[in-house]
Amino acid sequence: MSSTFGKIFTVTTWGESHGLAVGAVVDGCPAGIPLTEADVQEFLDRRRPGQGAVTTARNEKDQVKILSGVFEGKTTGTPISFVVFNEDQHSADYSDVQKWYRPSHADLSYDLKYGFRDYRGGGRSSARETIGRVAAGAVARKFLEKVAGTEFLAWVSSIGDVDCPTFNASDISREAIEASAVRCPDKDASARMEAAILDAKKNADSIGGVVSLLVKNVPAGLGEPVFDRLDALLAQAMLSIPASKGFEIGSGFAAARMKGSEHNDDIFFDGAFHTRTNNAGGSVGGISNGENIFCRIAFKPTATIAQSQKTASRDGENGELLAKGRHDPCVAVRAPVIVESMAALVLADLYLQQKRQSL
Amino acid sequence: MSSTFGKIFTVTTWGESHGLAVGAVVDGCPAGIPLTEADVQEFLDRRRPGQGAVTTARNEKDQVKILSGVFEGKTTGTPISFVVFNEDQHSADYSDVQKWYRPSHADLSYDLKYGFRDYRGGGRSSARETIGRVAAGAVARKFLEKVAGTEFLAWVSSIGDVDCPTFNASDISREAIEASAVRCPDKDASARMEAAILDAKKNADSIGGVVSLLVKNVPAGLGEPVFDRLDALLAQAMLSIPASKGFEIGSGFAAARMKGSEHNDDIFFDGAFHTRTNNAGGSVGGISNGENIFCRIAFKPTATIAQSQKTASRDGENGELLAKGRHDPCVAVRAPVIVESMAALVLADLYLQQKRQSL
């Protein structure tokens, strides 16, 4: 288990889908940052289930409590502890999932690793673990907003084969994203994505998607060569989110098909240094150059589907399993706020590491 | 700077392109692993420049010395220190690169970060930094070979728009890869890739590419949820390589276009647990399941091209730069052994972390 992320601004998450509670501890946040439970709740509300037909029917309020680290509405520099109690646990019959491994679910690999596991839900591979990340991310965002005015915007840019048309960074708004049931800022694409998800759901199936992330007002100089390059930490952060299987920054995989003369971003100075294009996605040599960060994260389709699948049992019996349970047909829909939170955690930590350079 | 990677099996790299030497310190390798300078040299020889028309003309033998940590041909459990002295440094005229920032090169971002920089070469963003990774990776490979018979195979799977056809894992051989001037195991694709690189070179341009990695005989149970998931650490490791801009594991971005019923890998038992397909790329829930690891890494085209480019100077003057220097027209060609080395470092560290579970 490695449930702590970051070197200076750190988060430790804990909790399972079927335990008493989930939570997180943020350590290393400077003192004096305004923070209330409402600040955190705002982001948890964007993550929580029960948001309509395209998400899971599991309905939880996910009410957060801050147990330490805040005094008179401001952080004190001491660890900030968050707790969210689990509420809507069905006292279901778990005999099937206790016996049979769900294909492409973490059941088998957790048993291979630990030899013992809470078989009632996804355990630590459950999406509920991400509650702690979103709570911690809220602190990182408040911090970055205060010191640099940094803004995080993530949205669904594809579901199955439905793609959101490319936007200019300045045209994407929080309002357009949140107005969409699937968090796609393009109305037409949003409607087709919603149809694709409902279609999958109707067919007892699930579907994958891609989330895009834009970060504005990024301080220059963030990223610690060579192993904690900005690109590298963002990649780790995003691939640590359940169900993610790919990451690209700037032109990403498309860059591998380009010539240098097409890809290079010309530099100019107009009071500050800028680039005319942003194929780099805001990071050159692993260090932020002050341009917008842009990256994309691939999410596989939800593993649990309401169809009978071939699998094996713990005892090595080969057979079939029809898994039950309430699951999102498309994890990408609830992922944007998690993606934003992970990016905020990376940047807050790198920001504090970079402060050492300013003698 | 964050030049140390790993928690238990760690590597610290040091050195710049135009300093006296480059090197690495490996700490945490168990005692008793057979290791000679020749073992390490073998991998460095695959990385070194001067391997024909498709790589840089900079010609260095990159002869490695082991300064500590090995006694009578075996590791002692103490830090292993490697040094490779830099040889072929042109005493060139650096006045241009001292003044003008090379577009899409790390010059500007290093200045934004450190305010002071060795302007003579790429510094820590130079490919020479990866010598330390390959030397350290050699130790990780000797270790994993001994304890698990793990094998690493990376090759070039695309250059520009030329794609290598998909192989079955069992059909890819070290021999076929190394027989190709561009490290593509398919003869026909290799010839077309070589032509694409030489074409770019002739036009004073550079070109991007993708490297694919296959790891066989991976112990099950490796990966530390939630932040050090196997996928996450591989992503960090790969995005920490200079010029890489994308990472995907298993079906990766293609998974985002799939249904669960297409993507899920059925499980079966035949003495051990296996999956019939491997869309997961060997990692489920962030933990290795014993199947082959498969991933792909995107490399952007080399930033330095022999064309005049618009840019700004340190003093904020806008103008043009025609950068000189000897550079690979396509960094992907020398990247496979670096990709293999980073994967080996990730797996050696996770292997040692997992040993704690076996009470």
Added chain:
Amino acid sequence: MSSTFGKIFTVTTWGESHGLAVGAVVDGCPAGIPLTEADVQEFLDRRRPGQGAVTTARNEKDQVKILSGVFEGKTTGTPISFVVFNEDQHSADYSDVQKWYRPSHADLSYDLKYGFRDYRGGGRSSARETIGRVAAGAVARKFLEKVAGTEFLAWVSSIGDVDCPTFNASDISREAIEASAVRCPDKDASARMEAAILDAKKNADSIGGVVSLLVKNVPAGLGEPVFDRLDALLAQAMLSIPASKGFEIGSGFAAARMKGSEHNDDIFFDGAFHTRTNNAGGSVGGISNGENIFCRIAFKPTATIAQSQKTASRDGENGELLAKGRHDPCVAVRAPVIVESMAALVLADLYLQQKRQSL
């Protein structure tokens, strides 16, 4: 803030004396270790206040809840989250301590560091922070008991000028320690220590003391040269306990007055390697040699005393403060279980790190 300790078996503590709760997250404990809330409560009960005239009058039950990481009475390998809600907080008048810095208390240094502070109590420098350590230590002890039968015994070996006579390791018992109001296993010394504390209390004063620690059944080979030597990590662990100002292992400071011929511990073999004397205190070259670990920790007198003291205010006014509040007259009395817990955390982590050597 650096509230996480350990590399593999880690603990993160959180919470302040006057917040809602205190707690800890243990990450990296192997799966399958039996653990109940009662196991943890047993140690918390030895730490809690309200144990008679020699401790603080603050009376709290310190009831622990396990929120995650345990399933069917056994650890699952996932993070174990503990919470203890704060109960007995006086809604006191804090205007004095808000204005005046208490001498030798952390008030001033927290303000110098953070510029903002919860002035109501000791914050993170409060003894209540150690609740998380004791809960986490309980897990470490269960683990070490299972894998190695390791036993931890700490006691008060001096209070002021009253010294406990030296015991043979085999003569010290948990029963004798816990039978004493001041946790000194020697009846006569215990009575005189109690008198010394009550005398200090009567005079509105406080008094210092020394805690001794004995660890039996220590696996050989623990300790990671050079910076994580066993001696070094024990020293860090002990000096991280509030009010501790000194640490020595084996002969410690007395060794500095000895000759090599007096100090060296002769080695003999009788099926295993042993030493005839144990001036090393169980650690040679920073690595456990299988003998008992023995060390001593100095605790200064409690800073808060019920006397008027000269000090300065936040605003730089020089004056006097008569601090109120309920405080232990001698912190050493409740420290033994904290000392044992920190030692267990060090050894559990080093045990898991050492497992990597056993190929």
Added chain:
Amino acid sequence: MSSTFGKIFTVTTWGESHGLAVGAVVDGCPAGIPLTEADVQEFLDRRRPGQGAVTTARNEKDQVKILSGVFEGKTTGTPISFVVFNEDQHSADYSDVQKWYRPSHADLSYDLKYGFRDYRGGGRSSARETIGRVAAGAVARKFLEKVAGTEFLAWVSSIGDVDCPTFNASDISREAIEASAVRCPDKDASARMEAAILDAKKNADSIGGVVSLLVKNVPAGLGEPVFDRLDALLAQAMLSIPASKGFEIGSGFAAARMKGSEHNDDIFFDGAFHTRTNNAGGSVGGISNGENIFCRIAFKPTATIAQSQKTASRDGENGELLAKGRHDPCVAVRAPVIVESMAALVLADLYLQQKRQSL
């Protein structure tokens, strides 16, 4: 092995007494700090052997080379690599030490840990490992000198039963310390200490000693509660030095015999906050308060003595060993510069961590 120390300003040491070289890599030092090989050599010369009758006869120049991280006389923010080649290795007959374990030496515990060892010298437990610490410490000192004017003074305060009288902080000078053959600033005590060492040497024995450390101009606010308290990190740093067995800060063990009314340091304000006494040794609540840091470190007598000692062989045979080799009769004499270096490494790292607080 854990050969890396620090979180932001880090050092990794490598090398054994009988290998080709020893060295260190410093990572995380800010750019722009003036640094030359001569700056480092000055401290290595204070550490090196062959300084007269009271140290070992092993005579090495310990000439340092900087291989990376410095450009035009200033640090670049990239890793700084140091190497010192080993010179004066006797090609001795090692058959005795290969067979028999030297009592109180690390031979046995290294074998218990690693199962395999370079038997020719002390390996990583050799004093030569500290060369890397002193080189790294030189960088930390240059940095702290520049940002805060911090000064480090360590001296020998006792050898065997000979004590150096207590000095006022302002009366201790580098000159007086270095004028003494045993690094004791009091002339009379110095002469008696020298006699005690020569007496031990004549009797084929060794002798222990205590080193005291004073740090002036310490920035306030350094120390990261709770586990990286200033006291805790100094304790770890000092106990990681070979042969050290005790640490105390401020009044230390004497504090355990004091009343609160005697021990508390009254605070006053005269433009800045100060304390009238300094029983805390410059650290309250684990955070520097701006007063001088004062601490003491106990060193045991050198393990290797030229007398026959009872011991066991690798094969479990019980017998006697008369160890040969050239060793310091008293390790404390060469320890002051090592103590200063470790303190500088702790403070440089904490200084950079604290910078995050200054929003």
